[in-house]
Amino acid sequence: MDTLDIKAIREDFPILKREVNGKPLVYLDNGATTQKPKAVIDAILNYYTDMNSNVHRGVHYLSQISTDAFEVTRRKVQEFINAKHDFEIIITKGTTDSINLVATCYGQKFISEGDEVIISAMEHHSNIVPWQMVCESKGAKLKVIPMSEAGELDMDVYKSLLNPKTKIVSVNYVSNALGTINPIKEIIELAHANNTPVLIDAAQAVQHIKIDVQELDVDFLAFSGHKMYGPTGVGVLYGKEEWLNKMPPYQGGGDMIKDVTFEKTTYNELPFKFEAGTPNIEAGIALNAAIDYINELGIDNIKKYEDELLNYATEKLLEIEGLRIIGTAKEKSSVISFVVEGTHPYDIGVLLDKLGIAVRTGHHCAQPVMEQFQIPGTVRASLAIYNTKEEVDALVAGVKRAVTMLV
Amino acid sequence: MTINEIQDELIEDFSFYQDWMEKYEFIIQLGKELPLIEESNRIDQYIIKGCQSKVWLVPELKDDKLFFTADSDAIITKGLVSLMVKVLSGHTAKEIVDSDLYFIDQIGLKEHLSPTRANGLLSMVKQMKLYAIALQAKAL
Numbered sequence: 146m147d148t149l150d151i152k153a154i155r156e157d158f159p160i161l162k163r164e165v166n167g168k169p170l171v172y173l174d175n176g177a178t179t180q181k182p183k184a185v186i187d188a189i190l191n192y193y194t195d196m197n198s199n200v201h202r203g204v205h206y207l208s209q210i211s212t213d214a215f216e217v218t219r220r221k222v223q224e225f226i227n228a229k230h231d232f233e234i235i236i237t238k239g240t241t242d243s244i245n246l247v248a249t250c251y252g253q254k255f256i257s258e259g260d261e262v263i264i265s266a267m268e269h270h271s272n273i274v275p276w277q278m279v280c281e282s283k284g285a286k287l288k289v290i291p292m293s294e295a296g297e298l299d300m301d302v303y304k305s306l307l308n309p310k311t312k313i314v315s316v317n318y319v320s321n322a323l324g325t326i327n328p329i330k331e332i333i334e335l336a337h338a339n340n341t342p343v344l345i346d347a348a349q350a351v352q353h354i355k356i357d358v359q360e361l362d363v364d365f366l367a368f369s370g371h372k373m374y375g376p377t378g379v380g381v382l383y384g385k386e387e388w389l390n391k392m393p394p395y396q397g398g399g400d401m402i403k404d405v406t407f408e409k410t411t412y413n414e415l416p417f418k419f420e421a422g423t424p425n426i427e428a429g430i431a432l433n434a435a436i437d438y439i440n441e442l443g444i445d446n447i448k449k450y451e452d453e454l455l456n457y458a459t460e461k462l463l464e465i466e467g468l469r470i471i472g473t474a475k476e477k478s479s480v481i482s483f484v485v486e487g488t489h490p491y492d493i494g495v496l497l498d499k500l501g502i503a504v505r506t507g508h509h510c511a512q513p514v515m516e517q518f519q520i521p522g523t524v525r526a527s528l529a530i531y532n533t534k535e536e537v538d539a540l541v542a543g544v545k546r547a548v549t550m551l552v
Numbered sequence: 553m554t555i556n557e558i559q560d561e562l563i564e565d566f567s568f569y570q571d572w573m574e575k576y577e578f579i580i581q582l583g584k585e586l587p588l589i590e591e592s593n594r595i596d597q598y599i600i601k602g603c604q605s606k607v608w609l610v611p612e613l614k615d616d617k618l619f620f621t622a623d624s625d626a627i628i629t630k631g632l633v634s635l636m637v638k639v640l641s642g643h644t645a646k647e648i649v650d651s652d653l654y655f656i657d658q659i660g661l662k663e664h665l666s667p668t669r670a671n672g673l674l675s676m677v678k679q680m681k682l683y684a685i686a687l688q689a690k691a692l
Contacts, residue, residue, distance in 0.1 A: 166572060489626035491604045492580075496628075499572040507604040521625060522604055550573075550580055551627055 149446050155531045157182040157438075168501025171536045176321050176349060176480055176527030177505055178371045182438050185375055188431035200426055201400055201417070215426060218433040219416070222381055225436050226366065227357040230386060232415040236429050239380035240348040241271040243367035244315070246382055246419060247344055250392040251313060251365075252279035260312045263341075265290040265298055265327070266517060267320040270510040272346045276315060290316070292517070296323040296472040300331065307339040314343045318350035322511040322525070323472025324455075324480030326354070333363055342388060348372055352529075353451060353478045355444045358383055370428060374529075375435030379428035382419070389415050396421040447530050451479050454528050458537045465544055467552075471523050482509075482523035485544065488551045490522045496547035497524075502540055555647055558639050559655035566659040575660070576628065583631030589623040600672045600679055605629040607672040611683045617642055618684055622676070632664055632673055640680050645691070648684035653677065 155161050158180045163170050172180060192214070198207035200215045215236075223231045237243045256262065262276045266289050280287045288311075290303045298316075307314075314336045319326050329345055336343045342364035347356060352373035358366055365388070370379040384392075394401055394412050398421035403411040412418045439447065458481055462468055467486035484490060494506030507522040508515045515522055526540055553561070569575040589598075593610045600607040605626035612619045620641040624630040639655065640648055656662055664673055 489605060489629075491626040492628045496573075496576060499576060521606075546573075550577055 149442060149450050149530070151450070151531065151533055154442070155533075157184070158531055159183060159186070161531060165501040165503070166499050171500075171502040171539050173526040173528065173532065173536065173540060174503045174505050175529035175532075176372070176509075176525060178377065179352065179374050179529050180531070181376065182374055182435075184434040184438055185431050188434040189376060189427045192427040192430050197426075199423055211426060211430070214430045214433070215424070218429050218436075221433050221436050222383075225356075225440070226351075226381075226383060227359050228383055229359060233383055233386055233389065235382040235384065235389070235416045235419045236424055237367075237380045237382050237419075238378055238425065239369040239371070240346060240367045241380075243365075243380050243382035244272055244344065244346060245275045246395045247313075247315075247365050247367070247384070247392075248275035248279045250395050250419075251342075251388070252283060253393055254391065256280075256283045256285050256312045258284035259310060260285040261288050261306075261308070261310045262286070263288045263290060263303070263306055263311055263314040263316075263336075265316045266292045267296065267298070267323055267325060267327075267511065267514055268315075268317055269321050269346065269348070270512070272315055272317060273513070285312070292325075295474050296320065296325045297474045298325075298327055298332075300328070303332065304335060307335060307341065309339075311336075311339060311341045314341055315346065316343075317346040317348070318356075319347075319353070319478045319480070320472065320511075320514075321349045321480065322482055322509040322514045322523070323474065324477040324482065324527075325472055325474040326350075326476035326478050328476075329363070330361060333361055337362065342385075349480070350478070352439065353444075353448055355448075364388055370432045370435060373435055374438055375432040376425075376428040378425040379432050386415065389419070394418050394421070398422045442530060448478075450530065451528055454532060454534065454537065455479055455481065457534055458526065458528070458540070461537055461541045462544070465541065465548065467548070468544070471518055471520065479528045480525060481527075482525045484520055484523055485548050488548060490520075490524045492551050493524050493544060493547045496550065497540070497543045500539075500543045500546070502543050504540070555639055555643055555651045559653070562635060562638070562655050563658045579631035579635075579661075580627055581631070582634045583624075583627040583629075586623070586630055586634035586637070587621070589621045593621070594623065600675045605672060607633055607676050609633075609676055609679055611680075613687065617644055618648060618687060620680060624672070629673060632661065633676065636673070636677060636680065645684040645687040649681060649688060 160180050196211045198211045200212040219234045220231050222234045288306045291299045318329050333343045344365035345363050347366050347368040351368040364385050366383040368381050371377040401413050401418050401421040403413050469484055471482040490506040497504055505525045594608050598608045598610050608623045610621045620637050622633045622637050624633050
């Protein structure tokens with residue numbers, strides 16, 4: 146399939162047919178969460194109707210089929226990001242959970258007083274705060290790669306920050322606030338030349354860009370199911386076998402143990418060592434359907450279409466007087482953040498909502514980004530595969546109308 | 553006018569507007585008309601932080617009555633703030649503490665008081681009542 150049939154794709158998403166405030170829904174908040182295709186909704190329904198049972202436990206039939214379905218997802222994820230082994234795929238609650246796992250477990254073993262952790266100036270709070278917490282408890286220092294006015298990382302400063310004390314680099318692939326696609330291949334290569342592992346927050350990338358963890362040679366990769374047409378409450382942490390084996394377990398509980406006595410507990414092997422307790426089974430199983438859905442459309446086809454839509458939206462929005470796009474990197478993906486002179490993002494968001502248009506307003510959990518640009522926040526339109534040029538036109542008309550009312 | 557009389561008047565004012573956008577045009581108008589607070593009062597002491605828009609609220613006591621002036625960096629929030637000020641400003645502490653702000657619901661703006669709106673408005677209403685409670689406590 147070379148050109149995607151967007152009209153047919155829209156038919157796959159039941160929610161897109163609904164109205165909001167008496168207007169057809171225009172959903173442009175995909176960076177926060179995407180809508181779900183019928184296949185994913187059916188998978189959740191089917192799980193509870195036909196196979197509900199705890200995984201990795203019982204010898205009985207239902208437990209067997211739910212475990213099998215859950216493990217199918219693990220292998221599907223492995224294939225999707227081209228991991229070497231299925232046990233390198235840890236099923237988590239989401240990106241935040243994945244990052245916290247690495248910060249806690251890697252931090253516990255490998256970060257000591259005086260060490261340094263590198264993040265970037267355009268991180269989501271979930272890739273700032275876990276590292277701050279580790280640095281605080283260990284007496285380590287957080288170093289930040291600065292960015293330009295366009296929202297591109299300063300790679301020269303990055304190079305100068307790397308030193309023997311640098312214990313880990315953790316940056317996002319795509320910025321949720323600006324849409325910048327970061328040069329992660331180069332970031333990883335430079336870190337490895339310094340013997341430093343790298344975590345990539347791919348929450349805003351995995352649904353738009355083909356990811357091959359072996360080709361990238363990335364050490365850890367984190368993403369969420371719900372931003373890639375899958376259910377909420379499930380995410381992935383990919384980790385290289387060698388690192389995952391060296392790290393202590395995260396939480397204690399069922400599933401993560403081999404033997405428990407009051408004197409000593411031995412831990413289960415990968416991936417279960419990091420999966421204490423009953424997971425979000427239905428979400429885990431339904432994630433499989435989401436990845437199938439992306440695979441059927443073809444991630445490269447998705448990217449091509451979304452890039453086209455992003456260019457169209459950028460061009461059209463810039464026709465609005467006083468509108469300034471925040472984040473003008475050369476390489477961008479599916480996110481347009483903007484402010485309009487003389488208006489507050491919140492006001493525009495409220496009025497767009499009344500027109501049935503869902504955007505995100507505010508700081509997008511990236512307050513340091515807003516601080517750099519000296520703005521209280523932005524209006525953010527984030528695109529997905531089911532969005533159309535007509536919807537972009539509706540957004541542009543809505544913003545124009547809001548600005549007329551506000552200024 | 554009592555707090556409830558003011559509320560009833562506002563409900564009547566809003567009943568003229570059928571369409572959502574008209575309603576918001578009215579709120580924006582109110583926001584634009586609300587006198588700005590003095591720059592010297594736009595300080596942290598008076599700030600009520602929403603996640604997205606900021607509200608400044610300054611209380612003042614005159615003849616046993618509490619008067620409020622307020623401001624916001626977002627115009628719709630400012631319009632909503634102006635409604636709250638209209639309703640609660642110029643009353644005694646007891647009247648403010650005992651008030652039931654039913655007008656918000658009736659004019660269809662309840663969503664703005666939901667914790668998820670993050671506009672600081674819910675905190676502002678709480679703060680207005682807290683000032684009144686503090687004043688009552690002082691008088692005892």
